[in-house]
Amino acid sequence: MAFLTTNGKRPDARRRARGFTLIELLVVMAIIGALMSLVAPSYFKQNSRARETVLRHNLITVRQAIDDYRADHGADPDALDTLVSGKYLRELPLDPVTGRNDTWTTEPGETSGIRDIRSGAKGTSLDGSDYASW
Secondary structure: OOOOOOOOOOHHHHHHOOOOOHHHHHHHHHHHHHHHHHHHHHHHHHHHHHHHHHHHHHHHHHHHHHHHHHHHHOOOOOOHHHHHHOOOOOOOOOEOOOOEOOOOEEEEOOOOOEEEEEOOOOOEOOOOOEHHHO
16 A cells, blocks of 8 residues: 555655646647748738838839939939938938848939939749839
């Protein structure tokens, strides 16, 4: 006959009740993995959508600065750095898709200077259009 502890249980029963079994841990990890596989694709899609929104905003901002420069000086700016030195932009914004500010592609004006700006990023957006066509 085994002796009982003060709470009426055997000592080995108390030892087994302290932690989780390997099966319980594996089940919890499988549930977490299944939930992550449902959430991860939408997270990465939202991340891409946010980058595209920032790209659209940066293009609008630089195009507005080019238009303001043209309205003030009567000619297109010679380079994008002219917009920064003329205080039309605080700094040249990053292309969020490439992560750099020197990948912008410019379209020349009728006589000289920069008429328009486009993204230099390769690839297509979530809506299927090329970044370079924005």
